[in-house]
Amino acid sequence: FTKQPLDQARIDALEEMLIEADLGPRSAARITEAFAATRFGKAVDEAEVLEALSEAIADELAGHEGRFDPLSGPRPYVVLFIGVNGSGKTTTLGKIAADLKGRGARVLVVAGDTFRAAAVEQLKVWAERAGADFMSRPTGSDAAGLAFDALEKARAEAYDVVLIDTAGRLQNKQGLMDELLKVIRVIKKVDPDAPHETLLVLDATVGRNALAQENIFGNQIGVSGIVMTKLDGTARGGVLVPVAQASDSPIKLIGVGEGIDDLQPFDARAFARSVVGLGEN
Amino acid sequence: MFDALTDRLSSVFDRLSGRGVLSEKDIDEALKEVRTALLDADVALPVVRDFIARAREQASGEAVIRSVRPADQVVKITYDGLVEMLGGEGAEGLNLSLNPPTVILMAGLQGSGKTTTAAKLALRLSRERKKVLLASLDTRRPAAMEQLATLAVQAGVDSLPIVAGQSAPDIARRALSSARLQGFDVVILDTAGRTTLDEAMMAEAAEIAAIGQPHETLLVADSLTGQDAVRTARAFHERLPLTGLVLTRADGDGRGGAALSMRAVTGLPIKFLGVSEKIDGLDVFDAARVAGRILGQ
Numbered sequence: 195f196t197k198q199p200l201d202q203a204r205i206d207a208l209e210e211m212l213i214e215a216d217l218g219p220r221s222a223a224r225i226t227e228a229f230a231a232t233r234f235g236k237a238v239d240e241a242e243v244l245e246a247l248s249e250a251i252a253d254e255l256a257g258h259e260g261r262f263d264p265l266s267g268p269r270p271y272v273v274l275f276i277g278v279n280g281s282g283k284t285t286t287l288g289k290i291a292a293d294l295k296g297r298g299a300r301v302l303v304v305a306g307d308t309f310r311a312a313a314v315e316q317l318k319v320w321a322e323r324a325g326a327d328f329m330s331r332p333t334g335s336d337a338a339g340l341a342f343d344a345l346e347k348a349r350a351e352a353y354d355v356v357l358i359d360t361a362g363r364l365q366n367k368q369g370l371m372d373e374l375l376k377v378i379r380v381i382k383k384v385d386p387d388a389p390h391e392t393l394l395v396l397d398a399t400v401g402r403n404a405l406a407q408e409n410i411f412g413n414q415i416g417v418s419g420i421v422m423t424k425l426d427g428t429a430r431g432g433v434l435v436p437v438a439q440a441s442d443s444p445i446k447l448i449g450v451g452e453g454i455d456d457l458q459p460f461d462a463r464a465f466a467r468s469v470v471g472l473g474e475n
Numbered sequence: 476m477f478d479a480l481t482d483r484l485s486s487v488f489d490r491l492s493g494r495g496v497l498s499e500k501d502i503d504e505a506l507k508e509v510r511t512a513l514l515d516a517d518v519a520l521p522v523v524r525d526f527i528a529r530a531r532e533q534a535s536g537e538a539v540i541r542s543v544r545p546a547d548q549v550v551k552i553t554y555d556g557l558v559e560m561l562g563g564e565g566a567e568g569l570n571l572s573l574n575p576p577t578v579i580l581m582a583g584l585q586g587s588g589k590t591t592t593a594a595k596l597a598l599r600l601s602r603e604r605k606k607v608l609l610a611s612l613d614t615r616r617p618a619a620m621e622q623l624a625t626l627a628v629q630a631g632v633d634s635l636p637i638v639a640g641q642s643a644p645d646i647a648r649r650a651l652s653s654a655r656l657q658g659f660d661v662v663i664l665d666t667a668g669r670t671t672l673d674e675a676m677m678a679e680a681a682e683i684a685a686i687g688q689p690h691e692t693l694l695v696a697d698s699l700t701g702q703d704a705v706r707t708a709r710a711f712h713e714r715l716p717l718t719g720l721v722l723t724r725a726d727g728d729g730r731g732g733a734a735l736s737m738r739a740v741t742g743l744p745i746k747f748l749g750v751s752e753k754i755d756g757l758d759v760f761d762a763a764r765v766a767g768r769i770l771g772q
């Protein structure tokens with residue numbers, strides 16, 4: 195690469211790259227302006243520019259890194275998976291169940307999506323893959339009732355972790371959000387501290403609506419951690435930058451495929467590098 | 476209509492007031508607001524760029540620069556431009572073959588709504604007295620086949636019996652021969668979700684299309700999609716004989732700019748909008764409604 199002074203045209207190109215990574219017009223402008231302020235006119239090559247830009251993004255996200263560590267909490271540790279339709283809740287639950295089983299935990303998988311066609315069967319396959327115990331009711335049953343019974347069972351039988359799936363719902367559907375609140379109320383009847391973890395599952399392909407998803411699920415239901423799935427595709431998931439700015443929910447995990455091992459802890463630096471199109475180093 | 480954008484544009488023009496005729500620079504300032512509004516609605520950047528270039532030409536016309544209310548004029552240009560780019564008034568339905576069975580192939584990213592939309596189309600067609608066969612070629616996602624079979628029962632149509640261990644291309648062949656032998660009018664082939672970077676899966680999709688020779692190949696995408704809409708639409712369009720788009724989750728509170736992005740990069744008609752999880756939740760596409768959404772109506 196040849197070194198060139200960082201001029202307005204290059205700065206505009208960087209801003210556009212961030213927009214195309216879904217940071218949104220304002221975060222993209224804010225970050226590139228701050229970046230340009232310190233480097234404008236200095237001679238830098240393209241690789242240095244991208245490295246520095248990825249560090250600026252990493253700095254924004256670093257304070258939002260969170261760890262998902264159910265085995266160091268109280269028992270049974272109750273984890274609820276929530277999010278819009280098709281975002282990857284069930285698959286993420288399955289991957290987590292497998293990981294926890296692999297670490298020797300006693301895991302109860304609960305098919306709280308009693309609505310969608312074959313949601314129960316889908317989760318059952320994941321529970322079998324993971325070697326975890328499975329609890330379900332026929333489609334159409336009351337999800338809150340199932341959650342209640344699952345927690346009683348988990349207490350009585352000394353499970354370490356209870357993973358509760360829920361049906362996908364759009365955050366603007368108040369009736370469906372109320373149903374989710376009911377599930378949480380019922381869970382709290384068994385254990386006032388539960389759910390110990392409520393994971394909001396976001397799809398990396400989603401654009402600006404991720405902000406509304408985080409905001410409404412966060413405010414109405416309460417979110418203790420964010421999972422971003424489908425980062426193995428072409429979507430960069432840069433909407434996490436404005437999401438992190440607007441909220442204090444930590445980002446905990448990322449999904450990078452449909453396989454049982456395709457789940458990783460969220461790493462702000464690695465994520466920021468991929469947002470600007472840099473590989474791992 | 477479009478109060479937010481009109482307000483923003485009005486404040487831009489107010490700042491620039493004091494002159495009778497707007498300059499090119501004034502128009503550029505206003506179009507910057509339009510650009511931000513479109514990006515906030517998830518319209519993809521390359522599409523925004525083209526759109527703004529066209530709008531600039533029109534906004535430089537007499538009607539705007541001499542207008543007493545230029546904000547309204549710019550909003551109108553923007554809205555009309557969106558409707559036109561989205562395909563104008565009047566929706567395109569499904570193309571059914573004169574020689575049944577019509578083959579419809581569903582494709583798209585993971586979780587976009589293919590299976591649900593397949594069932595919605597089946598219900599719609601069966602209400603038009605077509606005999607429909609639903610076939611799942613999704614050999615990958617757990618219980619994908621059971622999902623489609625369950626939805627087929629809800630829609631009151633037939634589904635291809637599940638045979639464990641068959642490959643997706645083999646299921647496609649079996650579906651076609653069943654459809655022919657049993658006199659179905661329409662056979663809908665549902666496929667597994669795939670990312671466009673997954674070369675093996677993209678090649679499989681192309682192979683299925685080669686076997687099925689579909690009359691309709693529909694790319695099913697989430698209307699909440701962000702900037703990735705152009706990459707995804709382009710990549711599927713390169714590998715499959717796409718004939719149309721379906722945008723799901725239009726019942727969400729997103730602005731749905733992905734519709735414009737996908738339409739713009741493929742030139743394909745948007746045929747339907749998915750508007751609920753239920754199998755009757757499929758609306759015929761309406762450009763005016765989507766344009767209004769993009770502008771925050």
Ligand SMILES: Nc1nc2c(ncn2[C@@H]2O[C@H](COP(=O)(O)OP(=O)(O)OP(=O)(O)O)[C@@H](O)[C@H]2O)c(=O)[nH]1
Nearest residue numbers: 279280281282283284285362424449450451585586
């Ligand atoms: N490529 C990729 N696909 C994923 C990932 N996570 C989930 N998927 C796929 O996305 C699709 C939807 O995943 P699900 O786990 O069923 O999503 P969900 O949120 O439970 O969906 P609903 O219950 O219908 O709301 C499936 O095809 C999954 O295999 C990921 O990290 N990468």
Ligand SMILES: Nc1nc2c(ncn2[C@@H]2O[C@H](COP(=O)(O)OP(=O)(O)OP(=O)(O)O)[C@@H](O)[C@H]2O)c(=O)[nH]1
Nearest residue numbers: 279280585586587588589590591668724749750751
């Ligand atoms: N609210 C709403 N939900 C929808 C719509 N279309 C599909 N869904 C839901 O989105 C989720 C995913 O739908 P599927 O039909 O399973 O998606 P798919 O593309 O077949 O998923 P894979 O086969 O895993 O790639 C399910 O929870 C559906 O109920 C829609 O228009 N509105």
Ligand SMILES: [K+]
Nearest residue numbers: 397399400697
């Ligand atoms: K999506």
Ligand SMILES: [Mg+2]
Nearest residue numbers: 283284307313
């Ligand atoms: Mg699910």
Ligand SMILES: [Mg+2]
Nearest residue numbers: 589590613619
């Ligand atoms: Mg499917």
